[in-house]
Amino acid sequence: MTVGAAISRPRDGSAPAYTLSETGKIVETAIQSIPTVYPSVSVEKYVVMPNHIHMILWIHAGDSGRMISAPTISTVVGQMKRWAAKQSGVPLWQRSYYDHIIRGEEDHRAAAEYIDANPTRWREDEFYTEI
Numbered sequence: 001m002t003v004g005a006a007i008s009r010p011r012d013g014s015a016p017a018y019t020l021s022e023t024g025k026i027v028e029t030a031i032q033s034i035p036t037v038y039p040s041v042s043v044e045k046y047v048v049m050p051n052h053i054h055m056i057l058w059i060h061a062g063d064s065g066r067m068i069s070a071p072t073i074s075t076v077v078g079q080m081k082r083w084a085a086k087q088s089g090v091p092l093w094q095r096s097y098y099d100h101i102i103r104g105e106e107d108h109r110a111a112a113e114y115i116d117a118n119p120t121r122w123r124e125d126e127f128y129t130e131i
Helices: 022-037 073-088 105-124
Strands: 007-009 041-048 053-059
Touching: 022 041, 022 053, 022 073, 041 105, 053 073, 053 105
Parallel strands: none
Antiparallel strands: 007 041, 041 053
């Protein structure tokens, strides 16, 4: 299933260059709802591509500096995927996902740049098809 043209929304909410399909809009709503469902998690940056997504999630520590009540990434991503699939009425996701723990400023910069550049590389993707 194609969710529409690639769309990247930086945290500042600036306008994207592409439009999402209805399914893509459901996926975007699911991503944007993560901080509402999980107040200790914020979505720093994301991109919804026609056949996949990328996100940088930030799990915040409590006042004590410990993350005892914070959900796992698996819980957050699983809930987001289930909600989007239920809203769309069709299966959308593969069973697993790739995650990477960002360690340090350089790693963070590289991940953010990858997300920003991903839509420009869509035509080079092995699964690219004209929409």
